[in-house]
Amino acid sequence: MDSNVLDDTRQKIINLASERDRNLHVLPIVAGWENAQKAVAAIPSALPEKGFGPVKAIDAILQDVVPGLALGQAGPRYFGFITGGTLPSAQLADFITTIYDQxxxxxxxxxxxxxxxxxxxxxxxxxxxxxxxxxxxxxxxxxxxxxxxxxxxxxxxxxxxxxxxxxxxxxxxxxxxxxxxxxxxxxxxxxxxxxxxxxxxxxxxxxxxxxxxxxxxxxxxxxxxxxxxxxxxxxxxxxxxxxxxxxxxxxxxxxxxxxxxxxxxxxxxxxxxxxxxxxxxxxxxxxxxxxxxxxxxxxxxxxxxxxxxxxxxxxxxxxxxxxxxxxxxxxxxxxxxxxxxxxxxxxxxxxxxxxxxxxxxxxxxxxxxxxxxxxxxxxxxxxxxxxxxxxxxxFRALPLYAALLDQGREGYAELIRRNILFARRVAEWMTSPAGKGYYEVLNLREPLVRNASSSSNSPTTPLNIVFFRAAEANPVKAYQGPHGGAALIKAINGTNKMQVTPGPIGGVRLAVSNWSTGLYTEKATDGTEKGDFEIVVETLLKVVEDPPELVA
Ligand SMILES: Cc1ncc(COP(=O)(O)O)c(C=O)c1O
The missing domain is CATH 3.40.640.10 (Type I PLP-dependent aspartate aminotransferase-like (Major domain))
Structure with a gap:
């Protein structure tokens, strides 16, 4: 087959990668019910007898499968599990791994x-x-x-x-x-x-x-x-x-x-x-x-x-x-x-x-x-x-090799430190008057290092996870009790502004592990700059003060 036939398609994929990188902080974090349902319906129910050929096969994926993916899962406000993301250097090296298929x-x-x-x-x-x-x-x-x-x-x-x-x-x-x-x-x-x-x-x-x-x-x-x-x-x-x-x-x-x-x-x-x-x-x-x-x-x-x-x-x-x-x-x-x-x-x-x-x-x-x-x-x-x-x-070592060369010791230390301090900032907000007593942090520990990350030496989260639940003072009753965590997660994730996942005892985990968290800001309509922290706080307040109908 003439490999030039694929050049346009190849270019399309490269453009997609660039566009995704530029928009990572505003991409929908997950597909959501509507998109997922549409994408599921578009999956061919049987193997085509005569193949589509590579161009149409890739077009079918771009058109029908991509909208059904969690496009922003590797982005700054996916706080579920512990997922990390993909540094641009690692993503490009992964292409090389695929190109040569060693x-x-x-x-x-x-x-x-x-x-x-x-x-x-x-x-x-x-x-x-x-x-x-x-x-x-x-x-x-x-x-x-x-x-x-x-x-x-x-x-x-x-x-x-x-x-x-x-x-x-x-x-x-x-x-x-x-x-x-x-x-x-x-x-x-x-x-x-x-x-x-x-x-x-x-x-x-x-x-x-x-x-x-x-x-x-x-x-x-x-x-x-x-x-x-x-x-x-x-x-x-x-x-x-x-x-x-x-x-x-x-x-x-x-x-x-x-x-x-x-x-x-x-x-x-x-x-x-x-x-x-x-x-x-x-x-x-x-x-x-x-x-x-x-x-x-x-x-x-x-x-x-x-x-x-x-x-x-x-x-x-x-x-x-x-x-x-x-x-x-x-x-x-x-x-x-x-x-x-x-x-x-x-x-x-x-x-x-x-x-x-x-x-x-x-x-x-x-x-x-x-x-x-x-x-x-x-x-x-x-x-x-x-x-x-x-x-x-x-050859899965290659993306990691690229990332290590890219970041070096200092780059990785900065990334890890930024993620931990982001989690602690959220926990401190929850326990401060600004959090209005809506949330209770369940994994506060005596800090082992004094004065390193906080203005106070109060108990703080040990690493990059905030494990929390609705506090007694939280006015949304649906968030209380053994099923309260599930309702709270539904409300938070329903905003598609951030994603969290469940923990034990009806708690919610917010785990920060993405290289880009805290790096972007977004201009709000009133001209003010909003970063990831402000979006998290806004979301955590909104689900309490203006809860979605399902949980109100
Ligand atoms: C402590 C610990 N061990 C093992 C795993 C499993 O890792 P993986 O999902 O990469 O298989 C996880 C995943 O969150 C973890 O947190």
Whole structure:
């Protein structure tokens, strides 16, 4: 086919990308019922017998599918889940990924340098997080934090059972080779993300073996037990780890333990404290420590604002994080690190018994080319498909590489800081007289850093999430009670000026993680400038003072 036929269509897509970038702050955040319904009706009900051809296929998408998308979801006032957005550099690099369609699974540096870029990208991330790169030699870009948690549980499960069924050091027991060997694996954790339960389900650990020990505890320096600090009671954890260790010596049901900590709990932004003490317990009982830091890892960039909440991440045996959240790169892009290439390969590499499939073997010849030391190091990097789930994979490291080059340490610290301070400004507004007592913030904590982000040293939100509900003084009765959160979310999201999502106990989460939040201003009809903060405040007042009919 003559590729010129597609030039106009290609140009249309480029124009669409530019227009979307220019209008990101005013695009409808979600499709809404009417547009979504129209778009659903336009989907062909059957595969066309004779294809449309590429031009018409793309035109059909532009005309019928695009209006049904959440066009502004990656924009400044989508505060649902923790989504981030896409930095322009990452978006453009993603185009390059698509244009060349590399299979970034093997390391064949002489054919394509994908594995070297992926490795360097992950080294940049460790550097940004102030973690020496040699502490986590096994590292891969995954499809997201859920996949990273699945990988974490797979590797941790192998290690845990290996400790319980000690065979000989030369050929350690491996679940990946032989199955569970009659051992029950228990995961002790603190307010886990639901993806940890999914990981337990997939890896055969079983959801019921994930035990949430998170409860209010006293942190060192806390004056009272109501400081809002949640975490793991060390004595309770030790009791369980000891039980598991002792079970390996008995002939009854043998239990192996894993510990998982939350760095950035999804509803509140809290961190498990006392990581050092928990690490010591894990060392004492030979237990694998996994930290889910999907978005919390980035707190390490701004100790001036959040203090040392994310200290201890470097003590984990494996780490989950996400790049498509706070790094603001396109889906899907997660991160997984472990201390041990060997452990990771035991699960994801070739069978220790069966060996490498013939078609994946490497050709060691060099065609007589003189090899530089950098090239030699590049060639020595492990094949990513032996460290991760997929055997074929998108070159998803490239957008992250671009974003890291674009932002550097300072750019990312500014982005994270701006998002956290935006969330705190909303929380402060809610608790100040300007908020008129309409809202109650549920995740106020004693600040760990004094005078950093606020004019006062009052309790504030720990990270980038405001978890709130209607206060008793809120005059809209529909917003009260167990279903009040749902009514409030409906009213707020119904404005299409901002989007929030639910939390537990009828609460509402407003999570700030987009690179552009707070950067734009809009001229109002009276000539005044309105930024994202003013639009949020206006919306939160409007749904109370002029509630939509559905909830009035
Ligand atoms: C703490 C935590 N872990 C895991 C996940 C799952 O991440 P993903 O949606 O990228 O799979 C999330 C998502 O919000 C999260 O907040």
């Amino acid at each position: 299979n970034a699974a093997p390391n064949r540096t002489e054919e394509s340098i994908t594995a070297v870029i992926e490795n360097r990208t992950l080294e940049f991330v460790l550097d940004l997080l102030r973690i020496p790169k040699d502490k986590f030699p096994a590292r891969v870009v995954t499809s997201g934090a859920t996949a990273s948690n699945v990988m974490g549980m797979a590797v941790a499960r192998d290690y845990a059972i290996q400790q319980t069924l000690k065979t000989n050091a030369n050929s350690p027991y491996s679940v990946s080779e032989y199955g569970f060997g009659g051992v029950v694996v228990k995961v002790y954790t603190d307010r886990p993300h639901s993806s940890l339960l999914k990981a337990a389900a997939i890896t055969g650990i079983g959801r019921s073996n994930v035990i949430d020990l998170g409860k209010p505890i006293k942190r060192e320096g806390d004056d009272n037990a109501d400081s809002g600090t949640f975490g793991i009671d060390l004595a309770e954890l030790e009791k369980y780890l000891k039980e598991a260790a002792e079970s390996s010596a008995t002939s009854g049901v043998r239990t192996a333990a894993i510990v998982v900590l939350s760095f950035g709990e999804v509803n509140t932004g809290d961190f498990t404290p006392n990581v050092r003490e928990i690490r010591e317990l894990c060392d004492k009982y030979n237990v694998w420590l996994h930290i889910d830091a999907a978005f919390g890892a980035y707190a390490r960039l701004v100790p001036d604002v959040v203090g040392n909440v994310a200290d201890g991440l470097e003590l984990a045996d494996s780490i989950t994080s996400d790049a498509h959240k706070w790094f603001n790169v396109p889906y899907d892009c997660g991160l997984f690190f472990t201390r041990s290439v060997e452990h990771q390969r035991t699960v994801f590499g070739p069978s220790l018994v069966g060996g490498v499939p013939a078609y994946l073997a490497k050709d060691p010849s060099t065609s007589g080319v003189a090899i530089s030391s950098e090239m030699r190091a590049a060639l020595a990097l492990p094949d990513p498909f032996y460290l991760t789930i997929e055997n074929s994979r998108r």
